[in-house]
Amino acid sequence: MRYLQHDLVMKRMNKRLLSNKIWKMMFMIVTSFAMIALVILLYRIVSQGLSYLDFDFLMNFASRIPENAGIKAALVGSLWLMSVVAPVSIVIGVGTAIYLEEYARQNRLNDFIRVNISNLAGVPSIVFGLLGLTIFVRLFGFDKSILAAGLTMSLLILPVIIVAAQEAIRAVPNEQREASYGIGATKWQTIVRVVLPSAIPGIVTGSILALSRAIGETAPLVVIGIPVILQFLPTGYLDTFTALPMQIFDWAKRPQEEFQFVASAGIIVLLVVLISMNSVAIIIRNKFQKRH
């Protein structure tokens, strides 16, 4: 008498192994979907925009005629915008991170600050635009200026920088702090001379990634009411301006087909800026890591 029906077991086993194989293939195909999407996206934009991308495109102001349209005002405007966003968001973000990691006791107020930061990270960017419109544009009277947009963007990327800086500070081993206290350093001396230097690669990387998010962010600028067709460059922080994503948004909306190519050329410029920023982040991180 046979207790085990071999052919039945074999049949069932083969079926299970086959289904494993089929599903593995499925999972592989599904995974490659994200990569295929990325490749198509990049290929489309580069093939469309490359012919419009030349020196004139970088040096011309916006125009109603696609051939003459350029991105100068937006490129310079984005640089001005970053000159507000970078110092404001990094100072406040790193300050908050130092406070939370080095000074904050475990109490309700500090718990509230922590929970608040994680919730703030999930607020849609367009809502930050409404905040900027009400507080900076109308209440403070900055109008549609670089300052108003810069402060709005700073608040938007603040949670990202805080979290990155917190992680970098937390990664500094406690022994280093103790050694510093042991030779008589005060708390602030320890933070400035021991903790921050070893946390800097992490902080810089996080900050640059956050800034590159701010460069591509469009919705808050739209809500604030940043104009798109400007024939001049800003000369101060209270001047109005336009930025790369705003310019792309305007071109993409236009019905004439030529403007699609202009929009693609603008996107190439934006992506080049983003990729070079990210490369800088990686280079800085690698350089600092070698020293430790």
Next chain:
Amino acid sequence: MTTKQQEKPSVQQLIVKSHNRKGKKTIEKLVPVLLFLTATISVLTTFGIVFTLIFETFEFFSRVSLMDYLFGKEWLPFSGKEPLYGILPLLLGTFKVTCIALLVAVPFGLGAAIYLSEYASERVRKTVKPILEVLAGVPTIVYGFFALTFVTPILQVIVPNLKIFNAVSPGMVVGIMILPMIISMSEDAMSSVPSSIREGAFGLGATKFEVATKVVLPAALSGIVASIVLGISRAIGETMIVSLAGGATPKFDFGFTDSIQTMTAYIVQVTTGDAGYGTTIYYSIYAVGFTLFIFTLAMNLLATYISKRFREEY
């Protein structure tokens, strides 16, 4: 030089001197206060958001009845004589886009996460992850342009009466946009399931697929659900893709091929137009913004709750 060396104070004197230095003490006391002030800015931001939304929304509801807003099936703020402010069409537009986004993001995201955590070799993982990071770093305006100029024309060939502006194309692209987040969060959740549990199942003769779906997936479920809920929140709040490819005709119907309007796209439409300060249309963007804020906040709190409450500790 020699005289100076003779006058050099002893170490003890140096310590006493340094302890008495006033500046140092003030710095030590001042710094925590300053740092605390920077930390309050994030709290002030939240208060700023909540208060501006509430105040301006109040102004809106002094002109439009709350019942009309909540249950009205027509959103016609620009109609000259009698503008109608019923939020349902905007909610429905947002809902359609979010649903299609999830139809793309959940199967593809879960499939990719399972592949990366259970099947893929270390080398494959190391190539796929940076690509996902690039995908996550692409600005949404680029995705919007992609939806309008590439996805929509292709879909128009497949779906016969698809309009230029519709719900399907932006929905799919929003799905692609939230893919990286869902993949990496779900993959983290699955990777943190300890191997001993997998080995137990393998020891009983389970195949890899059975281990992945019957052991790892249930064990990592809280993290996966949290990632999906966060994806929903991102899809609801997404702005540029839907305002480029979704159109601007809020309608209360359940079709997917016609032009739609989402809450975020409405705010963009008003702020790029010239609705003057103080008009009812101006205040309506705050009411819509407040509604959007409540929905996304609820989703974010839900995600935090799920990942905390149902976390399996190994």
